[in-house]
Amino acid sequence: MKKITGAEAILRSLKEEGVDTIFGYPGGAIMPIYDKMHKEDCSIKHILVRHEQGAAHAAQAYAQVTGKPGICFATSGPGATNLLTGITNANLDSIPTVFITAQVPSHLLGSDAFQETDMVSLSMPVTKWNYQVTKAEEIPEAIAKAFHFATTGRPGPVLLDITKDAQLNTLDYRYKKIKSIRSYNPVPKLKEDDLNEAVKMIKESRKPMLLAGHGILLSHGEKELLAFMEKTHIPTAVTLLGKSAIPEDNPWYVGMLGMHGNYAPNILTNEADLIIAAGMRFDDRVTGDLKRYAVKAKIIHVDIDEAELNKNVQADLPVNADIREFFKAITPRLNYKAGGEWLDEFEKLYKTEYEKVIQPECYPENGKIRSGEAIKMLSDKTKGEAIVVTDVGQNQMFAARYYDFKNPNSLITSGGLGTMGFGLPAAMGAQVGAPDKTVVLFAGDGGFQMTFQELGTIFQYNLPVKMMVLNNNFLGMVRQWQDLFMDKRYAETNMPTPDFPKLAGAFGIESHVVTSRENLETAIEDMLNSEGPYLLEVKIEKEANVFPMIYPGSAVDEIVLE
Amino acid sequence: MKEMYTITAFSENHIGLLNRITIIFTRRHINIESLTVSSSEMKGVHRFTIVIEEEEALVKKVVKQISKLPEVLRAAYYQNDEIVYREIALYKISIESAIEKNLEHLLREYNARMVDIQKDFVIIEKTGHVEDTEKLYDILRHFGILQFVRSGRISISKQKKELSSYLSELPINEYVKA
């Protein structure tokens, strides 16, 4: 058998796992791998980012739009530590990602060598699994394990830290994908008893409600969910990360849960007599005050991760199962339809929300441009078919609320970590993963400035991302809290912004700024009709707030409209 | 109500796993009363014995989070009456006081033994529960204790089919090495 170097083995192993795209940034310790990638016969595409954090966010978004794991390379030391925010983000949102960081030669480990950081320890709390490879022979198995852990069960980020000598030394290479590991049971078996009990509980309910989370998308269970809704007519709400699992015009779709979710599903959470929580984890942004959450409901909680069951909310029936399997199995057994009066209650509250919040936000007649109207207009013009990427803050909540999502995995947003600066690099990764789709970014002026160096990457690869910067000259979401809870003491949230079109121009990116309502439509059309990347700065109402809102510490049914 | 719980976990022997497990406790500000790690009867498999004082609901959550680690084979928790458990304590006493105060008689009474005798001191060993080793400590204090050390807890469950009996049923991880 011909011996190859560790670096070659890494690339060949990645190919075995179907990798064709890597986001990364070179440096001393990882140079052997880059050297092998430079060869002509290396079919893997490498996207050179401008900051490793960008690579991590891009890889995650790539994973979300392609359904394949996202891969990232970074060198030892600062290259590796720059990944940490992105790894943490992928961890909290359960995105299958494989991070490969280089490490100083193994004989220098522990000696504070140049650019040595203990990446395994640093990433331990924020990875599903990680491992330091110090010998070339370990590479195939380590990579096979990394992919197995990242992509199965509840997915998540894994990290391999590979010493430089392991990259340079040679090994007898043979690759084999891993099918199972004895200490790891990624797919729990759905139990007959649980199914029977769930059927019984559903049949007995008069006001059932389904809460669909990210698990639906992660298990590719959208069809099974829709079939369940179709059959049972159970009103179904989504979490932020569950958005786009259900087309928003579905008759039983009742909106988004949580702090800035829709009025009806939040209020009626406390009226429901049965809650079926499907692949969601009762995050505090969804539940508000836990003591006053789902007060009248029995709870069926289905999740693939047993540790989520009874973690935040005590379930009457915890079901440890893959959510897709659950719906597949239960739908044919159910002969049940929820009553129309129950759905009407949602409709009634929606009307109130529409009049008080949605109508004035999306169709205002005077004043400055509002985020909601810009997003709604974009939603209409793209017919809900775009991949929407958001940054964090008001822009994120407005985008989630007012874009009418049609296709699964068409909202890419930072949920669990709420990472400002996520948007632009994620949009770039989404576009790499879905080159033929319209990818639209909504970002605030603050978050955009956190990672805008990726404009360089967007320019270099001519990625036709449509970037809409909603500029309110404020760190809007924090200002909103200062407005509501701190007597408008706007401490350090008022921020002068650069000339965004000029900034885009410096990277050779087309751009435009729009300040008035009458020009908004043309501006959006111009952006969408442009061939390449495009930045549209929208000067919006400076002190607009996102409503409805469940104030911190309040119960879900205390949600306010203004 | 907070009570003593003993958590037992079996894992693949991997560098860093101890760290991963302790993070689960430190994140939640749980004080680990004692922690013992050793190889199990099966090659390559390690056994963790962790003692904490917490409410059962929280212990359950923690055990699930340990079980979830990809390299943990199994984890479970027990109350004191479900296990047989021991700590070992060593006491160093000066030779003069040992001779002077009729130590041997006392050791017999407390089921302890002398494990080493040197020119200047003797070393006494006692196994038992914390209360037992503490009681002996209180007695020996009057002799003047030069040094004292106590181990973490080890335990075995009283169930017939103990966690470790699953070990023998474990398959071997297959990975073809070149």
Ligand SMILES: Cc1ncc(C[n+]2csc(CCOP(=O)(O)OP(=O)(O)O)c2C)c(N)n1
């Ligand atoms: C990295 C990071 N730092 C700080 C925060 C706290 N934070 C949440 S929203 C927000 C304001 C965002 O302002 P901007 O990007 O302008 O968006 P807007 O809310 O105005 O849409 C801040 C500072 C965060 N989420 N992430």
